[in-house]
Amino acid sequence: MPMIRSTCVHIFLLATVCVYSAHxxxxxKFKPQALTNxxxxxxxxxxxxxxxxxxxxxxxxxxxxxxxLRYNLVNDDLKEGxxxxxxxxTYPLRIKFASKGEVLVxxxxxxxxxxxxxxxxxxxxxxxxxxxxxxTIVTRSLTVDSKGNIYLVDIQGDRLLILDPNGVFIRQxxxxxxxxxxxxxxxxxxxxILILDSMKDSVYRALVNxxxxxxxxxxxxxxxFFAVSIETDSQGRVYLVDQNDNGVILLGQDxxxxxxxxxxxxxxxxxxxxxxxxxxxxxxxxxxxRDNSRIQLFKLQ
Amino acid sequence: xxxxxxxxxxxxxxxxxSGQCLAVGTDQQFNLKPGARGNLCLKCHDxxxxxxxxxxxxxxxxxxxxxxxxxxxxxxxGKMLASSTKMVCSLxxxxxxxxKPRSVHKVVADGGCMKCHDPHSSDYKNSLxxxxxxxxxxxxxxxxxxxxxxxxxxxxxxxxxxxxxxxHSSDKGLSLLRxxxxxxxxxxxxxDKPLFMKKHMNYPVAKxxxxxxxxxxxxxxxxxxxxxxxxxxxxxxxxxxxxxxxSATPLKIKTEGIGLCRGCHNDMVNKTFDxxxxxxxxxxxxxxxACHNPHASEDKGLLREPMAQMCYKCHDDTMRRxxxxxxxxxxxxxxxxxxCHDPHSSNFLFLTKKDHKFELCLNCHDWGRHSSHPxxxxxxxxxxxxxxxxxxxxxxxxxxxxxKMFFYKTTxxxxxxxxxxxxx
Numbered sequence: 073m074p075m076i077r078s079t080c081v082h083i084f085l086l087a088t089v090c091v092y093s094a095h096x097x098x099x100x101k102f103k104p105q106a107l108t109n110x111x112x113x114x115x116x117x118x119x120x121x122x123x124x125x126x127x128x129x130x131x132x133x134x135x136x137x138x139x140x141l142r143y144n145l146v147n148d149d150l151k152e153g154x155x156x157x158x159x160x161x162t163y164p165l166r167i168k169f170a171s172k173g174e175v176l177v178x179x180x181x182x183x184x185x186x187x188x189x190x191x192x193x194x195x196x197x198x199x200x201x202x203x204x205x206x207x208t209i210v211t212r213s214l215t216v217d218s219k220g221n222i223y224l225v226d227i228q229g230d231r232l233l234i235l236d237p238n239g240v241f242i243r244q245x246x247x248x249x250x251x252x253x254x255x256x257x258x259x260x261x262x263x264x265i266l267i268l269d270s271m272k273d274s275v276y277r278a279l280v281n282x283x284x285x286x287x288x289x290x291x292x293x294x295x296x297f298f299a300v301s302i303e304t305d306s307q308g309r310v311y312l313v314d315q316n317d318n319g320v321i322l323l324g325q326d327x328x329x330x331x332x333x334x335x336x337x338x339x340x341x342x343x344x345x346x347x348x349x350x351x352x353x354x355x356x357x358x359x360x361x362r363d364n365s366r367i368q369l370f371k372l373q
Numbered sequence: 374x375x376x377x378x379x380x381x382x383x384x385x386x387x388x389x390x391s392g393q394c395l396a397v398g399t400d401q402q403f404n405l406k407p408g409a410r411g412n413l414c415l416k417c418h419d420x421x422x423x424x425x426x427x428x429x430x431x432x433x434x435x436x437x438x439x440x441x442x443x444x445x446x447x448x449x450x451g452k453m454l455a456s457s458t459k460m461v462c463s464l465x466x467x468x469x470x471x472x473k474p475r476s477v478h479k480v481v482a483d484g485g486c487m488k489c490h491d492p493h494s495s496d497y498k499n500s501l502x503x504x505x506x507x508x509x510x511x512x513x514x515x516x517x518x519x520x521x522x523x524x525x526x527x528x529x530x531x532x533x534x535x536x537x538x539x540x541h542s543s544d545k546g547l548s549l550l551r552x553x554x555x556x557x558x559x560x561x562x563x564x565d566k567p568l569f570m571k572k573h574m575n576y577p578v579a580k581x582x583x584x585x586x587x588x589x590x591x592x593x594x595x596x597x598x599x600x601x602x603x604x605x606x607x608x609x610x611x612x613x614x615x616x617x618x619x620s621a622t623p624l625k626i627k628t629e630g631i632g633l634c635r636g637c638h639n640d641m642v643n644k645t646f647d648x649x650x651x652x653x654x655x656x657x658x659x660x661x662x663a664c665h666n667p668h669a670s671e672d673k674g675l676l677r678e679p680m681a682q683m684c685y686k687c688h689d690d691t692m693r694r695x696x697x698x699x700x701x702x703x704x705x706x707x708x709x710x711x712x713c714h715d716p717h718s719s720n721f722l723f724l725t726k727k728d729h730k731f732e733l734c735l736n737c738h739d740w741g742r743h744s745s746h747p748x749x750x751x752x753x754x755x756x757x758x759x760x761x762x763x764x765x766x767x768x769x770x771x772x773x774x775x776x777k778m779f780f781y782k783t784t785x786x787x788x789x790x791x792x793x794x795x796x797x
Binding site for chain 1: 653688693694722756758759
């Protein structure tokens with residue numbers, strides 16, 4: 073009898089640990105880690121709308137000042153903040169690291185994509201080649217996968233364009249039927265493409281080599297107002313930055329809602345019309361805190 | 374043991390059957406005396422004598438089956454109804470909405486049957502509370518007023534709304550139309566008649582959308598054209614934008630996207646594209662047509678819909694928040710989005726006409742210049758040294774759930790955000 077009881081206790085404990093572990097694998101805490109609101113010369117940021125992350129550095133679109141800033145990620149904090157001012161970039165919005173240490177910057181005024189070298193010089197405009205009609209491309213957002221392939225959200229052609237690192241057309245995927253307004257794209261480590269529909273509060277996905285998008289998560293209006301940025305982590309979880317309701321929404325690999333984080337405000341840890349988020353090394357989530365004119369770092373725990 | 378289980382089964386069956394009877398209310402259910410049904414109710418409900426004298430009497434009442442809809446003892450619903458309005462009516466009228474409707478009358482979907490029908494009796498067909506158009510215009514009041522005032526009237530509208538619309542749902546048309554818009558129009562207006570063709574410059578408009586130019590409810594313009602007509606349409610210069618009527622593709626436009634509009638609106642397009650921030654839909658496949666009707670519209674600027682409806686189609690979150698707000702900014706509440714925003718482009722965040730933090734507010738609020746509180750470019754926000762103090766440091770421009778469009782519930786809460794030492 074005592075043996076049966078102890079076996080039951082062990083099974084109960086094991087089940088508890090399993091449930092807890094499963095929960096721990098999905099739940100996340102956003103701990104305010106650091107913030108920066110100035111460059112290396114102590115000049116203030118103004119309404120930054122873009123951030124790009126790598127393991128060791130963070131590039132910022134300092135939109136209101138018409139420049140880029142390159143920060144080093146040291147001890148989970150941003151250091152330096154070297155100014156990159158180029159005549160080809162007057163109103164930088166979205167920004168992504170590309171291959172060879174380059175950065176791709178979407179300029180809001182010219183609506184062109186600018187290639188910036190690792191040494192902070194202008195390389196060229198990204199000119200997509202061999203793209204099928206329509207000839208005009210209007211890029212709303214972009215991302216780059218681990219192979220350096222470039223993904224452009226083309227709102228003129230209602231499609232996602234996939235280009236090789238040199239800008240040569242590989243393939244395209246048309247937006248799903250009845251889409252509202254596609255505002256951002258992300259690609260996870262397995263090559264799954266995710267697009268964000270800000271108007272329909274939905275996320276669509278296309279698995280590697282799939283030629284159409286299917287719904288991953290829809291009717292998220294109970295959790296968000298108007299998401300504008302999408303990012304994924306190594307576990308395939310999805311982070312949506314909700315610009316109009318000042319928060320970050322976390323979705324599981326299957327599109328299930330896992331949590332909503334952060335709140336509106338001016339103090340550290342609070343955000344005000346965030347524009348873009350990215351994941352840097354060491355589980356740091358970086359947010360372009362636009363209307364607070366600063367960049368905030370959150371440690372994911 | 375077996376007897377007990379059989380008895381239990383019988384009890385369950387009896388309860389189930391009696392439960393079903395409850396819905397229709399029988400004499401047995403209430404154990405009424407013979408001949409008491411209905412008459413018993415009418416003894417107290419004296420006013421029903423008048424109702425019973427009307428031309429159309431609802432079948433249950435005619436049969437004096439009051440308990441068909443009402444529970445004479447207790448009820449959780451108004452008027453002692455046995456169930457909610459929607460449920461009570463659907464017990465007998467289950468098929469008022471078809472299986473796959475293209476449009477459903479909202480009042481039907483919401484179960485508001487009694488907004489149109491009198492559940493007891495009426496002097497009008499189908500037990501309607503009013504006759505013909507006057508019933509429709511009870512809810513569609515502004516439309517009724519417009520129709521009454523217009524100079525050029527559409528004959529079927531004068532007759533009855535039901536000439537074109539169905540009342541409960543439609544399988545074929547939007548807005549409860551009896552069929553697709555054009556099919557409905559062409560049922561009367563034959564497009565192959567010489568006069569019809571001449572009026573439409575020989576373009577095959579039967580393949581287009583009639584309501585793109587015409588207001589089927591009537592208009593102050595000849596030809597029932599919408600209130601605002603695009604200049605080339607008014608001048609019958611269709612070929613300014615479309616291919617020639619004699620071409621193989623007469624309805625095709627000469628240039629795709631914004632390029633076509635630029636031909637005439639060059640200055641405006643140049644000004645728009647000279648700004649830092651563009652309204653993204655302008656750059657989408659639809660271009661200008663995302664918001665504007667290129668032919669004619671009831672709304673200023675040839676907007677496809679009234680401004681608020683137009684904006685809220687995409688900015689649904691703004692509307693959802695607005696519904697929660699206690700204090701509402703007047704232009705927002707009245708749908709005058711263009712008062713503060715430039716819907717095409719701007720050099721400012723939120724596509725505002727001026728900087729939204731302070732300058733924009735001064736367009737209407739002179740008080741801003743006389744505020745004793747530090748405000749403006751030289752006043753640094755103590756919460757964040759990169760920000761300066763503006764109206765939006767304390768107020769949310771569209772409104773909030775709090776008084777005075779404050780971000781926080783009480784004035785004290787607002788003040789202590791910066792004046793932390795004063796916090797208690």
